[in-house]
Amino acid sequence: MIQGSIVALITPMNESGDVDKKSLAQLVQFHLDQGTDALVAVGTTGESATLDEQEHCDVIHTIVQLVNGKIPVIAGTGANSTTEAINLTRKAKAAGADACLIVTPYYNKPTQHGLFLHHQAINDAVDIPQILYNVPGRTACDMLPETIGKLAHLKNIVGVKEATGDLSRIAQIKALSPADFALYTGDDASSCEFCLQGGNGSITVTGNVAPKLVHEMITAAMSGNREYAQHLDQQLLGLHSALFIQSNPIPVKWAVAEMGFIAHGIRLPLTWLTEDCYTTVREAMRQAGVLL
Numbered sequence: 001m002i003q004g005s006i007v008a009l010i011t012p013m014n015e016s017g018d019v020d021k022k023s024l025a026q027l028v029q030f031h032l033d034q035g036t037d038a039l040v041a042v043g044t045t046g047e048s049a050t051l052d053e054q055e056h057c058d059v060i061h062t063i064v065q066l067v068n069g070k071i072p073v074i075a076g077t078g079a080n081s082t083t084e085a086i087n088l089t090r091k092a093k094a095a096g097a098d099a100c101l102i103v104t105p106y107y108n109k110p111t112q113h114g115l116f117l118h119h120q121a122i123n124d125a126v127d128i129p130q131i132l133y134n135v136p137g138r139t140a141c142d143m144l145p146e147t148i149g150k151l152a153h154l155k156n157i158v159g160v161k162e163a164t165g166d167l168s169r170i171a172q173i174k175a176l177s178p179a180d181f182a183l184y185t186g187d188d189a190s191s192c193e194f195c196l197q198g199g200n201g202s203i204t205v206t207g208n209v210a211p212k213l214v215h216e217m218i219t220a221a222m223s224g225n226r227e228y229a230q231h232l233d234q235q236l237l238g239l240h241s242a243l244f245i246q247s248n249p250i251p252v253k254w255a256v257a258e259m260g261f262i263a264h265g266i267r268l269p270l271t272w273l274t275e276d277c278y279t280t281v282r283e284a285m286r287q288a289g290v291l292l
Helices: 021-034 053-067 082-095 112-125 145-151 168-176 188-196 211-222 226-242 250-258 275-287
Strands: 004-008 038-041 073-076 099-103 130-134 157-162 182-185 201-204
Touching (some): 004 211, 038 053, 053 073, 053 082, 145 168, 188 211, 226 275
Parallel strands (some): 004 038, 004 201, 073 099
16 A cells, blocks of 8 residues: 655746756655655646646656656546546556546536546556545535445555545545555645544645655654654644645745745746745745755
8 A cells, every 4th residue: 555645746847837857856856865655746736737648648757767666656647538537547557657646527527426437437447556536626526435435446446535624534434445445635734633543644735845744744643643743743834834825836836946946837827926925935944944
């Protein structure tokens, strides 16, 4: 089982918006050095919505090559078209990804039965571990615990990224799923408590900025060391909030640029962080010990 601090990696770009592979290599090495347990390539934080298919697959392949088997790579391969999601998942498998993260279809608002059939079709089409991704704040579509529980019994569906922040869902999903079905949070603010309550890790935005501290906090929480986990999480609370002061990944890309890893590159319709937010993000970075 993939578990621990799983960083939803940003996709570095130059100021004209082209993918910057040199900076990507530096970022991957940074996470290997800092103890990140796994990386998500081209998820929401990696700007999957604005990369074309060739870029999407190329970034996945590049990250797999850079990691070189040292930690797992999970490829973001979701789409609101089932055919497109199957195609991306096949290409991620061919690129050498260890698993795929498949977001619920966005915009078209399928029923729970439609969600089941969508993920069942991907499960049947591609033999690779698949992690469901429920983020209704982004998709306008909430995959209910009952649907997750049904999907959890399919061969290739091995876990869920539950990004609602609703901790009551942990017990509900566990009760409906096989014992080895993995539960990951996608909500940094509640990630400590999520893992203390039996979660298997966090697919984290904050980990882009403070990977070592997030790794240590998640490890402590998963081992049941509440006091130490909460102590570490106190240092991260500012980042958990500030990195969502504008739409993700706007603040996190600005923060990583402040650390010297990337240029000021982002794709429209996203824009660079506005100056009125700089102080808030900088103070959160200082609180976490990643900026002097």
